[in-house]
Amino acid sequence: MADIQTRMGDGYSVSMTREEVREDLVAGSADAARRGKIPVLQPDEFDYLFEMFASPTRIWGVERGHEAVLTKDGSTNSLYSAQLSSGVGLPLSREQAFRTFERAFGFDSMEIGHTDYSVKPAKPIVVLEQNHVEAVLHTTIIPVFYGFMPNLGLYYRPDGPFPNPSDLLPKGQIAEARAATEEALEACYADLVWMTGKMDEVGADGINYDTTASTGDGEFYATLRAVEWAAKNTNLAVEVGMAAECVLGFHGQLEYNGKRLAGMWPHQQMKVVEEAGAHIFGPVVNTNSRRSTPWNLARAITFVKACTAEAKIPIHPNVGMGVGGVPMFETPPIDVVTRCSAAMVEIGKADGL
Amino acid sequence: MQLTKKMRLDEAKQYVAGKLGVSVMDLCDSTVMRRLREELDIGVITAVAGAAKGLEAKARIADLLDVRINCVERLKNKMGL
Numbered sequence: 001m002a003d004i005q006t007r008m009g010d011g012y013s014v015s016m017t018r019e020e021v022r023e024d025l026v027a028g029s030a031d032a033a034r035r036g037k038i039p040v041l042q043p044d045e046f047d048y049l050f051e052m053f054a055s056p057t058r059i060w061g062v063e064r065g066h067e068a069v070l071t072k073d074g075s076t077n078s079l080y081s082a083q084l085s086s087g088v089g090l091p092l093s094r095e096q097a098f099r100t101f102e103r104a105f106g107f108d109s110m111e112i113g114h115t116d117y118s119v120k121p122a123k124p125i126v127v128l129e130q131n132h133v134e135a136v137l138h139t140t141i142i143p144v145f146y147g148f149m150p151n152l153g154l155y156y157r158p159d160g161p162f163p164n165p166s167d168l169l170p171k172g173q174i175a176e177a178r179a180a181t182e183e184a185l186e187a188c189y190a191d192l193v194w195m196t197g198k199m200d201e202v203g204a205d206g207i208n209y210d211t212t213a214s215t216g217d218g219e220f221y222a223t224l225r226a227v228e229w230a231a232k233n234t235n236l237a238v239e240v241g242m243a244a245e246c247v248l249g250f251h252g253q254l255e256y257n258g259k260r261l262a263g264m265w266p267h268q269q270m271k272v273v274e275e276a277g278a279h280i281f282g283p284v285v286n287t288n289s290r291r292s293t294p295w296n297l298a299r300a301i302t303f304v305k306a307c308t309a310e311a312k313i314p315i316h317p318n319v320g321m322g323v324g325g326v327p328m329f330e331t332p333p334i335d336v337v338t339r340c341s342a343a344m345v346e347i348g349k350a351d352g353l
Numbered sequence: 354m355q356l357t358k359k360m361r362l363d364e365a366k367q368y369v370a371g372k373l374g375v376s377v378m379d380l381c382d383s384t385v386m387r388r389l390r391e392e393l394d395i396g397v398i399t400a401v402a403g404a405a406k407g408l409e410a411k412a413r414i415a416d417l418l419d420v421r422i423n424c425v426e427r428l429k430n431k432m433g434l
Contacts, residue, residue, distance in 0.1 A: 064378070064381060064382075065377065065378050065381050066381075067381045068362055069355065069362070103398060103400075106398065109356075137407075137408065137424040137427075138407050138408050139406070139407040139408075140407055141395075141396040141406070141407060141410045141411050141414070143356055144424070200423070202427070203423045203424035203426070203427035203428075204423060204424070205356065205422065205423055205424065206356055235421070235423045235426070236423065237355075237356035237357065279355065279356055279359050280355060280356070311361070312359070313359045313361075314355040314359065314360070314361055314362065314365075350362075351355060351361050351362035351365075352355065352362065
């Protein structure tokens, strides 16, 4: 029988035998199950994934009736920004880009966000950000989010005022590193709350805390507290999108509701995000560029399925460059992007992407 | 419905289909929905003169689905409604 053409995790084409594809699907799922202590995929789910990868069609989709919705991170940077945001450099304003996403691309929701997409640089220009949110609220129908990354790293020296744990930890100054994290996360939390309140003031539909926990458990803790505040004090829908599949323990001892944040996998992250009061959780599973897409996707779906099985809130897994099974490449090939997206809905039971 | 009531996908589709008087399969059918959206005046993808746009359409959606939408409430506050 003919070999199967698929991709590696770096986006390059690879020819695999049918047995190799099946083995990689099983191995990928087993890797997630071992790390997360979660169930592997079922035999019929492996069959679906195998049939999908074995099909010679370039494009794959969900069954009719199984369509899901999209939430977008990174705001309109994709159109008007440069390569640094995977942008295509179009000379569009944010309002023009937003309406293009709604009308021409058929997006279900969209974000306004600062070109420098972190909360710290957005804070000084909040009035400009509010004005842009107000402009699109008047002219569009889809939900308008304001998005930013908590990005605790910007609060550490040299970018911020607090000592940097990355400098302290290699010197063995663990207590000092923890103290620095605890101080910095309070400043980050204050900024998250302040910006969130400002967007609620102007009537935004939602707030997206993107790449949460990129700087580890301190950032995750600050964000969870901000979610609590937003859920209690605003009318915004709160979305939390993660940065990576496992929360790094730069501090190591921070807990939320008695649960240690360091080392949490997606199904565990989901529980605390839900407890904090979020409306949507976006798990991330990182792509291994040295493994095949079948391996990466089976692994990603195993993690996501452990979230959707227990979730009381909608789950929108991140499916894009380097996450959710998709290859880590600037322009991920659509033969596997469509497969990963559809499989996340059909097998992963995602409520959206 | 995911954003306002934290509904999972299937529940959200059932809710919206019920409010619009269509089946879930029709809800996912772009041909059916294009016509329905114009009839209900809740915004269509092509630029139709006179059709509800932007906040107008959003306000009609809020009424139709019986949900609270932040920017619609802001408009009502501004108008003293």
